[in-house]
Amino acid sequence: MSSKLFNPAATIKDVAAQAGVSVMTVSNVLRGRGRVSEETRRRVLETAERQGYRPNLTARALVERKAPTLALMLSCITNPFYPEFALAANLQALKHERHLLVCNTDHEPDRGTGFLEQVAGSLSDGVLVANNADLPIDELRALQERGIPVVISVWERPDEPPGIPCVTFDxxxxxxxxxxxxxxxxxxxxxxxxxxxxxxxxxxxxxxxxxxxxxxxxxxxxxxxxxxxxxxxxxxxxxxxxxxxxxxxxxxxxxxxxxxxxxxxxxxxxxxxxxxxxxxxxxxxxxxxxxxxxxxxxxxIPTAEMAEKGVNLLVELMAGRATEATVVHTSAPKLVVRGSTARLR
Amino acid sequence: MSSKLFNPAATIKDVAAQAGVSVMTVSNVLRGRGRVSEETRRRVLETAERQGYRPNLTARALVERKAPTLALMLSCITNPFYPEFALAANLQALKHERHLLVCNTDHEPDRGTGFLEQVAGSLSDGVLVANNADLPIDELRALQERGIPVVISVWERPDEPPGIPCVTFDxxxxxxxxxxxxxxxxxxxxxxxxxxxxxxxxxxxxxxxxxxxxxxxxxxxxxxxxxxxxxxxxxxxxxxxxxxxxxxxxxxxxxxxxxxxxxxxxxxxxxxxxxxxxxxxxxxxxxxxxxxxxxxxxxxIPTAEMAEKGVNLLVELMAGRATEATVVHTSAPKLVVRGSTARLR
Incomplete structure (x- = not known):
């Protein structure tokens, strides 16, 4: 059984008319806000489902002054660490109902800067910087000073926090x-x-x-x-x-x-x-x-955990529940012995 | 020397007032449209630069009914083929002034379907499906029938085109x-x-x-x-x-x-x-x-070329310059002899 795709012709007005409620009520139900009776809530959701209506995320983002994506900046997607990190960050962002915009700076700081200029604060309202993303820390601080939420994951110096919220490991x-x-x-x-x-x-x-x-x-x-x-x-x-x-x-x-x-x-x-x-x-x-x-x-080192905690910290920061000084620690590293080491003979 | 970041407080009205032109003229210059004298064009660009003004892509997308991203669907980002493909697609999309939203279906068709429901036609106005993205071809056709531009790259059967624009190799x-x-x-x-x-x-x-x-x-x-x-x-x-x-x-x-x-x-x-x-x-x-x-x-096989041609075809399709039957071919595969093969002794 295939899932139903959205019908771009359906509008919030259609849903409101069919369900016999106001546009505001439909909006409240779909965004989980306001007071709506359980019976009305169910009718609205069923109507929206039947008509294939999905709120336009771009439009909603503007109304709510909230972008539907988080940006992930990394230095080199073909370094196998980053796909593993990006996959975990992607799945965690989805749990927060955000898509992940991945920017590969490819070791060119200008590319990262160009991306931030276009994306930060408009298309994405938060930026997660994976370590080594080739961006001078001063640019990240400047971004932060302009009110754009920025989180660094991973910061490798737990004892010298960067003045930007970060996820560290030992x-x-x-x-x-x-x-x-x-x-x-x-x-x-x-x-x-x-x-x-x-x-x-x-x-x-x-x-x-x-x-x-x-x-x-x-x-x-x-x-x-x-x-x-x-x-x-x-x-x-x-x-x-x-x-x-x-x-x-x-x-x-x-x-x-x-x-x-x-x-x-x-x-x-x-x-x-x-x-x-x-x-x-x-x-x-x-x-x-x-x-x-x-x-x-x-x-x-706990790669997936670092990505997940990075996304969570960014969401917390956007909600005003973290500060520039927040440092989140991750699980202790563990030795994995394989075939490349042996006792000295 | 660090590049200048954007100033989210700057508005198109500020730029227009400072440059002594109308908001429409600023908009035309920044979007490369309309007739504007070279002298005015330069003054507007310099003013915008000085004020740190960057058009809000999300807002512009709504005005132009055009989303600022293309979506790339792939099945497994930790399969090394896909980061190489995604990197090339990312760089090519930037040439068309689009960011790339990467969706990793992780071999779960439902995740791909969920992504399409939320993204296609709103946040992204075109979808590039890398081969093996675990989406039933019928769902892609349904998307196409709803008017969402879809391109498949790579389609491995050049002689049996899918009825969806595609990039193939031999x-x-x-x-x-x-x-x-x-x-x-x-x-x-x-x-x-x-x-x-x-x-x-x-x-x-x-x-x-x-x-x-x-x-x-x-x-x-x-x-x-x-x-x-x-x-x-x-x-x-x-x-x-x-x-x-x-x-x-x-x-x-x-x-x-x-x-x-x-x-x-x-x-x-x-x-x-x-x-x-x-x-x-x-x-x-x-x-x-x-x-x-x-x-x-x-x-x-020409991985980067396939990604680049996939992005180009998607842009052509969105501009009405490709059809469902368009098949784009790529360079011939080439044997690379390394150490894993030897003449039979």
Whole structure:
């Protein structure tokens, strides 16, 4: 049985006439407002259903000064993290009866700015910024100052809130878990490949890693580290460079799964056996992490939860129930051991 | 230098007053309509820029009876084909000054239907349906009959147009190229894993494969074939089943890259060496096809071109310059040889 589609020829006047009520009553029933008897409510809904009438969301948005969409800004839809995040955000937005307008900035800040100019406050009345969306924080603050609700999910520095409502996770804890796993497996010669500058977006993950390595009295120098960009290709190139310079490493910490998958390929191309000759651990747990051979040992962060809480926070903010200082935390990261790590022989 | 964001307090009246022209003239300039002198045009644009005025797209949509978005329906955003398609569609829509509303049906037809009810004809005035979006063709025809512009991209049966404007590619040609590659490499014991029923969405790809196999006088029976679903996991399971039953196969044709990546893992888990002991070829050329080890030999189809032509066709249709019978073809598929295929030893 197929669902009934809407009939664009039907109007609210038709529904009111057929149901024998005023246009205002139909409007109240469909928007769940005002006082209407149960009997009238049912008659209006049945009439609207029979006529295939659906309120025009664009028109309603204008009347209510409310847009029917939320905007999601992300930096790169072909990075597998973002489709997983966007899917969860999409489903959560639907629960709030909003559609999700996805803007892919594609690492071009101008594109994000252009999108915000056209969308924020008109087509969408709230903006969710996924981390790494290439927008200067000052532009987000300017948007906020103009009264446009903005939420950042994910903010990786829970201790240094951005002055914009945000969803965070324990990025240092994730880095510590990954490092502890390597230390417990007996590794002492450990390299690091970080998908951002040292104090950039993966700075918290790196700081957690360094804390554990230092506590274990493992000597580590800048020769063991590479700071690069957060992509498969950059992970591949950084690992080729690092492993050529330091073939004695027995393990590599990578700050994110996508570059870590590139590291696995580089190791394979250079003749390193993973995990026999080299262990690789990273952070996130995107779908391809479990599809690679060997499977990638990684610290899972709660991607869907971060998206859902981001949407919820945006809705709360629009309702005046959150402030610029609101910080929402998510579940603790968890180590997922797969085939890319082994005890040092 | 950061770009200037819009100032929601600025109105078209302010711009008109400052520029010393009528509201109608400002509107004409911003919409590129009517006759306006070059000098006036420049003054209006400079004034609008200085005041941070941007026309409200939602309001303009109502005035023009035109929505500022196009809707893209797809079945599964975490299938890597769709983000690649969505990115190209997004950029192309921006060229037409439209944003793209992405609806992920997630293999639930009801979700697609619900989205269409709310969006088609109001928030979006055109719908682009990516193949496999899980919507019965009858619902799309019903939408079309109600006057909502609908385009299908990609339709895999160029010889059997759906009665809805569509973008196609030579799916049989793609299947032939993949099969020819295996035959030229000397393979005679070839299995097939198809990500749909025999006459389903991959039916054209399978028919092309069969044509070449038959012409090469290769014996093939249903024992060599598995018809399954279009996912990594289904490809993995089908290959485990097929290779356990027919360990003498030297090559497998897979109708799509995502299940083919699952086939590579199944081969590895069963101890088959690819390509030494087993060659695997498929169709599409998604990004992970070149990231896998071995790289996946595949027949590249023009994903970005299909998305761009789909958006263009939708815009043409909305302008009355295409009909229900319009079929737009795309560039010929091309074989990309990587490490997953080898000559039979």
């Amino acid at each position: 990025s240092e804890g994730a880095g510590r878990l990954a490092a502890q796993h390597l230390v417990e497996y007996g590794h002492r010669r450990i390299g690091a490949i970080v998908g951002s500058p040292k104090h950039g977006i993966h700075g918290g993950r790196y700081a957690g890693f360094r804390e554990v390595v230092r506590a274990a009295k493992i000597r580590q120098s800048t020769a063991d580290e590479r700071f690069t960009e957060d992509s498969f290709e950059h992970g591949y190139e950084a690992a080729k460079d690092l492993l050529s310079a330091r073939p004695d490493l027995t393990a590599i910490f990578v700050s994110n799964d996508l570059p870590a998958l590139g590291v696995l390929n580089a190791a394979s191309d250079l003749g390193f056996s993973v995990p026999g000759g080299l262990s690789v651990v990273s952070i996130t747990d995107i779908i391809p992490a479990r599809q690679s051979r060997p499977g990638l040992t990684t610290v899972a | 799916s049989e040609g793609a299947g032939r190229l993949a099969a020819q590659h295996l035959v030229e490499y000397g393979h005679r014991r070839i299995g097939a894993i198809v990500g749909s029923p025999k006459h389903g969405i991959h039916g054209g790809r399978y028919a092309g494969f069969r044509e070449v196999v038959r012409a090469a006088k290769i014996r093939q029976s249903t024992a060599d074939e598995r018809f399954t679903e279009d996912s990594f996991e289904h490809g993995y399971e089908a290959a485990k089943d097929l290779l356990s039953a027919r360990p003498d196969l030297t090559a497998i044709f897979v109708s799509n890259d995502l299940p083919a990546l699952g086939v590579l893992n199944a081969a590895s888990d069963l101890g088959f060496s690819v390509p030494g002991g087993l060659s695997v070829v498929s169709i599409t050329d998604i990004i992970p096809a070149r990231q896998s080890r071995p790289g996946l030999t595949t027949v590249a």
